[in-house]
Amino acid sequence: MDAKKINALLVSIDRGSLTAAAAELGYTQSGLTHMMNALEDELGLNLLVRSKNGVHLSPAGQELLPQMRALAAAASALEERAERLRQRNFSTLRLGAYTSVARQWLPAVLAEFRHTCPDTEVAMDVGGIMEIYDSIKNDKMDCAIVSFQESLCQGLSWVPLRDDALVAVLPGNYPLESPAFPVKDFTDKEFLMPSACFDLDINPVFSMGGEKVSPRVRYTNLDDAAIVSMVEHGLGVSILSELVMQDMNNSVRVAPLSPPAWRALGIIMSERRQNDKNIKRFVKCAHTVINRMYRGEREKEKKSM
Structure with a gap:
């Protein structure tokens, strides 16, 4: 059942006119008429009585009105809840790491990330190899700094760090x-x-x-x-x-x-999350900070060549 069709029908009867409802909802009148016909075909009932003076509910429509209003309200609540979740997921980065990475790298990386993305919270957890890989695959973490394990990386994206x-x-x-x-x-x-x-x-x-x-x-x-x-x-x-x-x-x-x-350390994430804005920003911050940490070591290696 398409909740958009139900909502369009409710607006139509509240306004008493398909023309007024179409203008309010951004549809053409013919498009709205097609939606109402499709809804009636789907239910196998005539829901609207059309006349020169507008539209009103048929007896069957009157009997189904409480359920239709309940369905429209439930769909609206669902969309509002989904939007809150989308906003929360966008503003919170769920990060995993080994204890050694959390101790040696993450303080500086997260300081850089906070400076770059002050409106994004970081929820961090530490764990072992299997625990973190499973958390990424089960969408309990957005990304993590771990060692590369070829046998565990199917379906994941890998960004090497060091x-x-x-x-x-x-x-x-x-x-x-x-x-x-x-x-x-x-x-x-x-x-x-x-x-x-x-x-x-x-x-x-x-x-x-x-x-x-x-x-x-x-x-x-x-x-x-x-x-x-x-x-x-x-x-x-x-x-x-x-x-x-x-x-x-x-x-x-x-x-x-x-x-x-x-051991090759890098960042893993689900392939479908690799273009996530927060993850891309975190990857950039991690590269910047870790390269800065070991810059002196690389310069020393160059001089010894």
């Missing part, structure tokens, strides 16, 4: 023979795997170059800080990232991997 180097996290007294830690040396070591499905970032390290490395993996439900504390107390070794280890003050040894490995 490669975050993975590092070995070792007890403070671990005897390193070179600046980098050979990945093969994880073999038979007690390895503390971080929680929240971050094994998706770490496990590929153990099969780089076709060589299978087999540490004794202990899957944990521990966050990054707890993993580092466990390593500090000699309970195992681990792999985290440079971003995770930034500003960690524990007495552990942190070494780059040999061969080197990274």
Whole structure:
């Protein structure tokens, strides 16, 4: 049932004229007449009595009038509610991120975003890999800064931001023979795997170059800080990232991997949301701020070439 036809009929009987109703609603008289005929055909009833003096309801129309007014009111309420939701969604960005990203990147990114989009609120949540990817796919988040996972990215758009180097996290007294830690040396070591499905970032390290490395993996439900504390107390070794280890003050040894490995950090969003105004603004702010953060590092790399 088309609520627009019902509303047009109600306006017609309130005005007592198809001509007056058509002018008020922005239709031609012939167009409005066609709508009324189509509504009567749909219901199988004559609703209007037409005369030289205008229009009024037929007996069947009079009997259906309460239901028609209720339907028109419900349609109007639905449209008003949908508009409020559209306005809320437009003015609120639902953002997800890993804890390390929220700690190291997001304060500066969100400060830039607030300056650029002062009228847009940000609702932020942190989580693990699967949790965030599922939230994007189920429309619980608008976009998120996460590591790229090819197997999870179907139907999503990906905007790269920066490669975050993975590092070995070792007890403070671990005897390193070179600046980098050979990945093969994880073999038979007690390895503390971080929680929240971050094994998706770490496990590929153990099969780089076709060589299978087999540490004794202990899957944990521990966050990054707890993993580092466990390593500090000699309970195992681990792999985290440079971003995770930034500003960690524990007495552990942190070494780059040999061969080197990274997790690719970027922004994911649903393909149907990639042209959303707020998301595009956030992506631009994130690029600007993160490029600014690492500008000195890039200039240093250029000088060393």
